[in-house]
Structure formats: structure tokens, C-alpha cells
Amino acid sequence: MNRFTFIFVVCIYALFLIYQAFVEIPLNNQLLGASFLILLFGIPHGAIDHVLFFRKRKMSQLKFYAIYLGLILAFVLLWFWQPVVSFVIFLLLSAFHFGESQLVDIKLSLKWRPLLFFSWGLALLASLVYYNINELADITALFQDTQGFSVVYNEDIFFWFYAITNALTVLALGYLFLSNYISFKRFSSEVFLIGLVHLTFYLFPFIIGFTLYFVILHSIMVMNQEYQFFKSERTDFSLMDFMKLLLPYSSLSIFFTAVLVLLSYHGIINISVPFLAIIIISVITLPHAIVMNIFYNK
Amino acid sequence: MLLDIQVMKPDDYVGFTFFIGYMAMFAASVFFFFERGSVDDKWKLSLLISGLITGIAAVHYFYMRDYYMATGDNPTFFRYVDWTLTVPLMCVEFYLLTRAAGATKSLLWKLIIASVWMLVAGYIGESFNPEGGDTAHSVKWGVISTIGYIYILYTAWFGEVAQLAEKSNSEVVKKGVRTLAWFVLVGWAIYPIGYMCMEGGWLSSVMSPSDVDLWYNIADAINKIGFGLVVYNIAVTESK
Numbered sequence: 120m121n122r123f124t125f126i127f128v129v130c131i132y133a134l135f136l137i138y139q140a141f142v143e144i145p146l147n148n149q150l151l152g153a154s155f156l157i158l159l160f161g162i163p164h165g166a167i168d169h170v171l172f173f174r175k176r177k178m179s180q181l182k183f184y185a186i187y188l189g190l191i192l193a194f195v196l197l198w199f200w201q202p203v204v205s206f207v208i209f210l211l212l213s214a215f216h217f218g219e220s221q222l223v224d225i226k227l228s229l230k231w232r233p234l235l236f237f238s239w240g241l242a243l244l245a246s247l248v249y250y251n252i253n254e255l256a257d258i259t260a261l262f263q264d265t266q267g268f269s270v271v272y273n274e275d276i277f278f279w280f281y282a283i284t285n286a287l288t289v290l291a292l293g294y295l296f297l298s299n300y301i302s303f304k305r306f307s308s309e310v311f312l313i314g315l316v317h318l319t320f321y322l323f324p325f326i327i328g329f330t331l332y333f334v335i336l337h338s339i340m341v342m343n344q345e346y347q348f349f350k351s352e353r354t355d356f357s358l359m360d361f362m363k364l365l366l367p368y369s370s371l372s373i374f375f376t377a378v379l380v381l382l383s384y385h386g387i388i389n390i391s392v393p394f395l396a397i398i399i400i401s402v403i404t405l406p407h408a409i410v411m412n413i414f415y416n417k
Numbered sequence: 418m419l420l421d422i423q424v425m426k427p428d429d430y431v432g433f434t435f436f437i438g439y440m441a442m443f444a445a446s447v448f449f450f451f452e453r454g455s456v457d458d459k460w461k462l463s464l465l466i467s468g469l470i471t472g473i474a475a476v477h478y479f480y481m482r483d484y485y486m487a488t489g490d491n492p493t494f495f496r497y498v499d500w501t502l503t504v505p506l507m508c509v510e511f512y513l514l515t516r517a518a519g520a521t522k523s524l525l526w527k528l529i530i531a532s533v534w535m536l537v538a539g540y541i542g543e544s545f546n547p548e549g550g551d552t553a554h555s556v557k558w559g560v561i562s563t564i565g566y567i568y569i570l571y572t573a574w575f576g577e578v579a580q581l582a583e584k585s586n587s588e589v590v591k592k593g594v595r596t597l598a599w600f601v602l603v604g605w606a607i608y609p610i611g612y613m614c615m616e617g618g619w620l621s622s623v624m625s626p627s628d629v630d631l632w633y634n635i636a637d638a639i640n641k642i643g644f645g646l647v648v649y650n651i652a653v654t655e656s657k
Contacts, residue, residue: 120574120602132563139619140556
């Protein structure tokens with residue numbers, strides 16, 4: 120168990136007690152809490168992509184921003200043209216990115232690394248959807264522009280998807296341990312984490328389960344990786360320096376996100392808030408995942 | 418009366434695990450006490466504590482078994498008396514294992530206070546819960562109890578105990594302390610789950626009180642005997 124898993128465990132216990140008190144949390148409150156935490160931790164973890172990129176590769180700023188923003192624009196257009204395809208791409212991209220951030224330190228040949236990352240991330244997302252498939256179907260059915268996603272939530276398909284990806288991931292971790300790529304300590308920590316994530320997704324509603332994972336086990340962990348990187352470059356680099364670095368870009372991102380959500384909320388943009396949230400998160404994820412892949416591998 | 422015969426149904430798994438738990442704890446105590454002779458002097462106290470943990474539990478399981486057979490109810494009172502004695506002793510094991518690396522008496526007392534805090538709060542929360550369940554009562558005492566648990570968990574994984582184990586020159590001690598920390602993380606997790614299954618609790622619809630007893634019995638056996646066996650393994654390996 121690392122410190123992030125410990126924080127995760129403490130949060131699960133805190134949620135246990137909250138549930139003991141309230142039995143359930145209304146959807147609006149879940150969304151409010153999740154949005155707050157994702158804005159507070161999720162946005163900052165991807166807010167310094169450009170800084171990380173220029174530490175790893177040489178490229179003109181104009182070219183970088185053109186590519187970065189071009190990818191965002193292209194993905195926005197794809198969302199309006201092919202929303203279901205875009206949704207599937209988003210899930211695949213997220214799976215790879217989640218897997219990579221979790222297992223990046225495992226020294227494995229370049230051929231197998233992407234497969235391992237995909238397997239881990241797909242197991243995570245498949246479990247999240249499988250345990251909450253009815254709730255997801257209900258949420259997406261609430262809004263006209265998200266109703267199309269119901270084709271993705273097929274319980275039979277997801278059961279096999281869930282079973283196969285989880286089995287493959289645990290087998291892959293077992294193989295890595297037996298082949299001395301990872302220690303027993305790491306193997307047991309990873310298996311425990313998978314179990315804990317399953318328990319979380321099973322016990323709590325979709326939004327709470329995902330937010331817990333995304334904020335603690337992904338965003339805070341990635342921010343720690345970024346912080347450690349800067350610290351390795353400059354030993355006097357402090358946590359305050361890191362926060363100062365994150366603050367302007369995070370504030371800017373949060374401001375524009377808030378403007379878009381408000382426009383949607385007041386009906387100025389003809390897209391429901393949940394659909395808009397998915398689009399915003401996915402179009403940010405695309406260039407972020409690419410930059411992080413470069414950051415991890417260079 | 419000694420010759421009173423209690424009738425037990427073949428599918429009474431709770432009663433079955435009370436019997437198994439009692440005998441297993443008793444056997445483990447005999448084993449730890451006898452094996453004290455085969456380890457170095459510095460490990461004898463650790464094995465004595467292991468034997469005491471399972472011995473105290475065996476006595477309580479003897480009473481709990483009878484109480485359950487006679488009433489069919491949860492022996493909450495006996496459980497908490499048992500835990501209030503044995504859990505602090507488990508914390509003493511952490512101190513004894515890391516003493517060579519510089520563990521102080523203050524660490525010992527902090528762990529004992531945290532464990533007693535956790536159990537007393539849990540007992541008040543569970544035993545004084547009014548009929549039908551009072552959420553405010555169970556949550557308040559649940560929060561207080563959890564603070565003690567989180568403190569022990571942190572100390573075992575990242576705090577003083579973990580740091581002292583890292584500082585020790587023995588790989589066996591490092592591994593052993595890590596294994597005991599796993600017991601605290603996974604094995605002890607059953608107890609808050611049981612707490613939430615009490616009347617009016619969040620998980621009361623998932624598990625009935627008799628199911629909770631079944632899991633408590635299994636968890637107790639694994640946690641107490643397993644804990645002792647890890648200590649025994651360290652003592653034997655280090656004595657070679």
C-alpha cells in the first residue's frame with residue numbers, strides 16, 4: 120500500500136460513515152461534490168502539460184499550441200459528428216492513460232507496455248461500468264443528448280469484458296511477479312488496489328466511485344509524479360513552487376470550464392450539462408494523455 | 418451442569434465457527450507457549466504475547482460459544498472484552514518487533530491508547546445503540562473509533578513502526594512488520610463492516626447480525642492466530 124492507497128482507504132472509511140448516517144446521497148449532491156473535487160484536483164493534474172512537454176522535447180511554442188489546440192478542436196468536431204464513436208475513443212484513451220500512470224515504473228519491453236496499460240485501464244473502466252450499469256443507464260436516459268450512449272451499456276457484453284480484462288490484468292501482474300519484473304510487495308499492493316477499487320465501485324454509486332478513483336488514485340498521484348520530476352531537476356523546488364506553477368493554468372481552465380457549463384445551464388449552448396462535461400473532459404484528455412505518454416517515456 | 422448437552426443444527430455455521438474458533442485459539446496458545454523454548458531469549462516475550470492473545474481469545478470463545486448456544490444472540494459484550502485485551506497486545510507485538518531498531522515506550526503507549534480508544538468507542542457505539550438503531554449515536558461513536566484505527570493503520574504502514582522496521586538490519590523483521598500491517602489493513606477491516614451491520618446500520622440489509630458473527634469468528638481466528646504465526650516465523654528465523 121502506498122500513501123495514495125492509504126488516502127483512498129481513509130476516504131472509503133469516511134464514506135462508510137457518511138452512508139451510515141444518510142443511507143444514500145442525492146444525485147445532485149453527488150454531482151456537486153464530484154465537480155468540486157474534479158475541478159480542484161483533476162484540472163490541475165493536466166494544467167502544466169506544456170511545461171512538461173517542453174522539458175522533454177524541443178518544439179516551437181506555436182507548433183505545440185497549434186497541435187494541442189488542434190487536437191482539442193478535432194475531437195470536439197468528432198463529438199458532434201459521431202458521439203458514440205467519440206465516447207468509445209474517450210474510454211479507450213482514458214483506459215490507456217489510467218493504466219500508464221499506474222504502472223509506468225514497471226520496466227517492461229516497449230512491445231508489452233501498451234498492452235499492460237490498456238489491460239489495467241480497461242479492467243478499471245469495465246468494472247466501473249459493470250457494477251453500475253443500471254445507474255448509468257438511468258443517468259444517461261435523463262438527457263436527450265446522452266440517450267445514444269445506452270447502446271454501449273450492454274450488461275452481457277460488459278460482464279465478459281469485465282471478467283476478461285480483470286483476469287488478464289491479474290494474470291499479467293502474476294506473470295510480471297514470477298518473471299521478477301516486480302517484487303512480491305508490488306504485486307500484492309497492485310492486487311490489493313484492484314480489490315479495493317472493485318469494492319469501491321460495487322458499494323458506492325457511479326459518480327462517487329469514479330470521483331474517488333480519479334481524484335486520489337489518478338490526479339493526486341500524477342501530480343506527485345510531476346512534483347517529483349521538478350524536484351529531481353531542482354532540489355530546492357518546493358510544494359509551494361509547484362502550486363504556484365499549477366495555479367494560473369488551473370484557474371484559466373476552471374474559468375473556461377465554468378463559463379461553458381453556465382452557458383449550457385442557462386440554455387445558451389444547446390447541450391445538457393452532463394454531455395458537455397463528458398465532451399470537455401474527453402477533449403482535454405486527448406492531448407493530455409499524449410503529453411503524459413511523452414513525459415513518461417522520454 | 419457439565420453433562421448438559423446442547424443441540425446444534427448441522428447448518429448452524431455460526432455455532433460451528435464458535436467451536437472451531439475456540440479450539441483453534443486454544444491449540445495456537447499451546448503451540449506458542451511450547452515453542453517459546455525453541456527461540457532465542459530476545460524473542461521469548463513476543464511468543465508469550467502471541468500465546469496470551471490466542472489464550473485470552475480461547476477463554477472468551479469458550480464463553481461466547483456457550484452464550485450463543487443458550488441464547489442465539491450476539492455475544493457483543495464478550496467480544497469487546499476479548500478485543501479490549503487482545504488488540505492492545507497485538508500493538509505490543511509491533512513494539513517488541515521494532516524495539517531492537519529503537520522503538521520507545523512512547524510508541525508502545527500511543528499504540529495501546531489508540532487501540533483502547535478504538536475499541537471503547539466501538540463498544541459504546543454498538544452496545545448502547547437504542548433498539549431500532551440510532552444513526553446519530555452509531556455514526557458519532559463510529560467516527561471516534563475510526564480515528565483510533567486510522568492512527569494504528571498509519572503508524573504500521575508509514576509512521577514510526579514502518580520507519581523503525583526499515584531501519585532495522587533484519588529483512589525478516591521488515592517483511593514480518595509489513596505482513597502484520599497487512600493484517601491491520603485487511604484483517605481488521607471486517608470489524609467496521611460488522612459495526613455497520615448493526616440494527617439501523619447502512620449494511621444491515623446486506624448482512625444479518627448472525628452473519629456478522631460468522632465473519633467475526635473467521636476473521637478473529639485468522640487475525641489472532643495469523644498474527645501470532647508471523648511473529649513466530651520472525652522469532653524462529655532470527656534465532657537460527
